[in-house]
Amino acid sequence: MSHHTFMARAIALAKQGLYTTDPNPRVGCVIVKDGQVVGEGFHRKAGEGHAEVNALAMAGDAAKGATAYVTLEPCSHFGRTPPCSDGLVKAGIRHVVCAMKDPNPQVSGQGFAKLMTAGIDVTLGVMEEQARALNPGFIKRMETGMPFVRLKMASSLDGRTAMKSGESQWITGSAARQDVQRLRARSSAIITGIESIKLDDSSLTVRADELGLDDTLASQIVAKQPLRVVLDSQGQISSDAKILHQPGSTLVAVRHGVQLHGNLETLALNHDDYGLDLVALLKELSMRQCNEVLVETGATLAGEFVRQGLVDEMVLYMAPCFMGSDARPLLNLPLSSMDDKQNLNILDSRMVGQDMRLTIGFAEKGN
Numbered sequence: 001m002s003h004h005t006f007m008a009r010a011i012a013l014a015k016q017g018l019y020t021t022d023p024n025p026r027v028g029c030v031i032v033k034d035g036q037v038v039g040e041g042f043h044r045k046a047g048e049g050h051a052e053v054n055a056l057a058m059a060g061d062a063a064k065g066a067t068a069y070v071t072l073e074p075c076s077h078f079g080r081t082p083p084c085s086d087g088l089v090k091a092g093i094r095h096v097v098c099a100m101k102d103p104n105p106q107v108s109g110q111g112f113a114k115l116m117t118a119g120i121d122v123t124l125g126v127m128e129e130q131a132r133a134l135n136p137g138f139i140k141r142m143e144t145g146m147p148f149v150r151l152k153m154a155s156s157l158d159g160r161t162a163m164k165s166g167e168s169q170w171i172t173g174s175a176a177r178q179d180v181q182r183l184r185a186r187s188s189a190i191i192t193g194i195e196s197i198k199l200d201d202s203s204l205t206v207r208a209d210e211l212g213l214d215d216t217l218a219s220q221i222v223a224k225q226p227l228r229v230v231l232d233s234q235g236q237i238s239s240d241a242k243i244l245h246q247p248g249s250t251l252v253a254v255r256h257g258v259q260l261h262g263n264l265e266t267l268a269l270n271h272d273d274y275g276l277d278l279v280a281l282l283k284e285l286s287m288r289q290c291n292e293v294l295v296e297t298g299a300t301l302a303g304e305f306v307r308q309g310l311v312d313e314m315v316l317y318m319a320p321c322f323m324g325s326d327a328r329p330l331l332n333l334p335l336s337s338m339d340d341k342q343n344l345n346i347l348d349s350r351m352v353g354q355d356m357r358l359t360i361g362f363a364e365k366g367n
Contacts, residue, residue, distance in 0.1 A: 003097050006030045006037070006069040007127045011099070013042040013051070014071045014134050019185045019221045020045050023289035025072055025102075025138040029055040031093070033066035045220075050075065052084040056091050064092035071131045073102035076110040085114040095121040099131030103142035136312065137188065137291025146282050147293045149310055151302055152183055153330060154317040154355075160327035161299060162199075169200065175353025176317040180296075181210045183315060187226045188290035191281075192243075193301040194232040203242045204228045204296065227251060227290065231301060233276050235260050253281055275304055282310065303332035306342065306362075314344075314360040317352065 013028030021027075021043050029051035031039035039062065041054025049057070052074055056063050074084035074096070088096060096115055101124065102108050112122050132139060137148035154172045155161050161171070170177070184190060185206045192204060205225055208218040225248025230237060235258040243250055244264065252264050255271035267284060270277040285293055295305055305311050316330075335341060348359040 003069070003123065003126045006032050006067075007071070007097065007099060008130075009037070009040065010051075010069045010071050011127065011130050011134065013040055014131075016042050017044055019182075019217070020224075022046065022188050022224075023138070023291055025135040027051040027070065027072045027134075029071070030069040031055050031059045031063055031066050032069065033059075033062055038062040038066060050084050052087055056087055059091070065094050066092075067095040067097060068093050069097045069126075071099045071134060073098055073100065073107060073109075074111040074115070075102065075104075075107050076114050083111075083114070085111040088115065089118040089120065093120060095123070097123045097126055099126055100124070100128045103139050105142070135291070137293075140312070141286050141289075141291055145286050147188065147286050147290045148312050149282065149293050149295060149305065150183065150187070151295045151305060151311045151314045152180060152317075153302060153314065154180075154319065155330050156319055156321045156323040156327070158322045158324070158327075159330045160323035161330055162328040163323065164326045164328065171321070171323075172317045172319045172355045173353040176319075176355040176357065178210055178212050179317070179352050179357065181206060181212075183294055184226060185211060185221045187292045187294040189227040189229055189285050189288075189293045191229045191231065191293060191295045191297065193297045194230060194234075194236050195300065196297050197230055197232075197237060197241055197243060199298075201242050202296075203246050205246045205248070222247075224248075226294070227285075227288070229253060229281070229285070231276050231281075231297075232260075233271055234258060237264075274307075275301070278305060278308060278310055299329055299332045302330075306331060306333055309362070311362060313347070314358075314362075316358045316360060318356045318358065320354060320356075 010028035010030045014026045017026040024046045028042040030037055039055040039059025041051050043051045068088055074088055076083050076085045115122055140148045190204045206222050208222045211218045228243055228250040231253045233255040235254050237252060239261055251267055253267045253269050253276055256268045260266055269280050345361040346358060347361050350357055
């Protein structure tokens with residue numbers, strides 16, 4: 001079998017940690033000897049064994065002289081667990097095939113150096129693109145100091161997100177709403193605006209019974225709720241708002257000088273004609289080890305994230321209905337000429353129940 005066969009299995013294993021490894025990366029490992037898999041594992045949860053540790057435990061003595069396929073460079077530093085590179089050396093691994101270098105400056109290249117110093121052959125770059133897709137948030141945070149921003153929106157076929165009155169529940173069907181729960185579950189934080197809270201009184205929680213996943217996994221996911229962030233420059237949030245009375249934490253971002261009622265955690269940000277400083281907010285979330293951030297909000301704040309070029313990916317659920325020209329638009333994004341248009345890349349399109357889900361990347365203006 002080829003390197004790709006075993007690396008594909010390692011990537012599939014890593015995906016099993018999609019909802020639970022945060023803030024660590026999702027990593028899979030397969031150990032192969034004489035063409036046969038003798039051990040495999042993935043990283044389940046921060047603070048627990050890494051993928052290599054779990055795969056080596058399964059392989060036991062069979063790891064000696066074997067090849068390890070790993071989706072990310074084995075760590076070389078002591079964190080909450082010992083270095084995986086040391087474990088591979090001690091187990092007698094002969095060859096490490098790795099998809100990509102670790103973007104973490106504490107690790108980058110050092111794990112490979114330890115392996116090669118110990119006489120282990122290293123092959124790098126097998127299925128790197130697929131491996132990078134496992135951890136868009138971790139990679140971006142390590143490389144840029146900013147989290148990966150995913151904007152989620154739901155609209156009618158004519159691009160409307162709410163009636164003129166603000167009524168919006170429900171545009172899409174239950175299958176799409178379940179899919180959104182999974183987007184929340186993989187996110188470190190969820191950002192919304194005060195207008196959305198005032199209109200919908202959303203909880204913005206991950207709910208086990210709506211995930212459509214195994215009960216054990218679902219219970220693990222909901223035990224660690226994403227950080228909820230409300231942008232509320234004027235301090236209008238009500239003490240009765242549902243979002244303030246849910247499991248997990250809520251952070252309210254306000255403009256400097258605004259005082260909120262009660263014992264709420266607040267973040268003071270600069271404010272200009274366009275609203276609160278979104279770049280400063282994202283940098284703060286990165287400092288809090290947030291990898292992937294989900295923006296669930298109305299047309300004004302969503303439009304501002306897009307206008308400032310802060311969205312890495314947009315997930316749009318489009319329902320097979322019309323809501324009419326008086327209904328609210330998808331984005332408040334004033335553009336005056338064709339030269340100003342924002343071009344997009346359709347990365348994926350599929351049906352989710354009766355709704356279409358488009359995964360969209362952003363191209364440079366004019367392209």
